[in-house]
Amino acid sequence: MIIFGFIILIICSALCLYRIGRGPTASDRSVAIDILGIIVVAFCVLLYFKTGDGFYLIVAIAWALLSFIGALALAKFLEDKGFDE
Amino acid sequence: MRRLILGCMAFIMWLMLTWPFNSSVGYQGIFIGIIASCFVAIFFGDYIPGISEKFLEPQRWLWAIYYIFVFLWYCFLGNLDVAYRVLHPDMPIKPGIVKVRTKLNNLIGLTILANSITLTPGTTTIEATDDGYLYVHWINVKTQDEQEATEIIVKKFEEILERIFE
């Protein structure tokens, strides 16, 4: 049962990675990186279901906050530079 | 006062993080938590805006609980809408950025309004100006007029939020 969840989340990450690699502009890549961070949180929850170890939820908290700060930093950088490929 | 509230919130959060109080956490963990939340309360107390006596009135809290259910319902509808548009072969979209007006001037209320708009049917807040305008990206633009767009996007949340914060 849980293994199907892992397969679905791996497909999701692959779609995000496709957008990171392909995305025509830098902000497409930033969006995909932000979404990938939230999907990693879902991964941590599934790992908790698999192993029964509450430690993974703490990893999820840390990852959620770090991914938010990363997205804000990317947004600030985009706004100042307007860099493009 | 606001420092006390902030310190209590930080300490509750710390307790939730270290809940299984086994031998590895023990009394030391709680002691460190008290010190850390005191530091947070002293240094960051000034950044909490506008905590006043309004927060002690019970009807505001009841409206807040009602708001959560309204918001969850619209959030669910929004996701079904996005699912329909994603899976439809022709992608029936008609995007655009419209301008809407809001009467809220409480900072927390405005933040909650903008975040709710972002999480509900086909709309994303792009910018909130100082004079009460919101720029909203809309997946299916029904009208470009400011008044009508305000009726459709903002009204349903604004009425409840006014009762909570104003």
Place this chain on the structure above:
Amino acid sequence: MKETISHIFLFIGLLFDLLGCIGLVRFPDVYLRLMAATKSVTLGTGLILLSVVIAGSAPVAAKAVLVLLFISVTSPTAAHALARASSVSDIKMWEGTVCDKFTEDRKRKTNEKT
């Protein structure tokens, strides 16, 4: 019983995550991608965390509630920042776009200043 309800929530959440990521790939410009992905993935991950709240023991459920709060506050804020940044740095919108009031107003303001 608890187990079944939690698995149903888990499954619906995974479905929404998948939908969000398909939207991220299919939609034609940054703003649409951001919108589809943020909404669906936030709700999906929220439902997955809700399944932990239902099935897990009390300490784990408390941590899951914390993650749920963080995600539902931070994810729209990050989306807002990214959308504003892309609009300010003049990322083109899709050809079918009806109107763009934000760029119009911003250009008018800079013209008035100079």
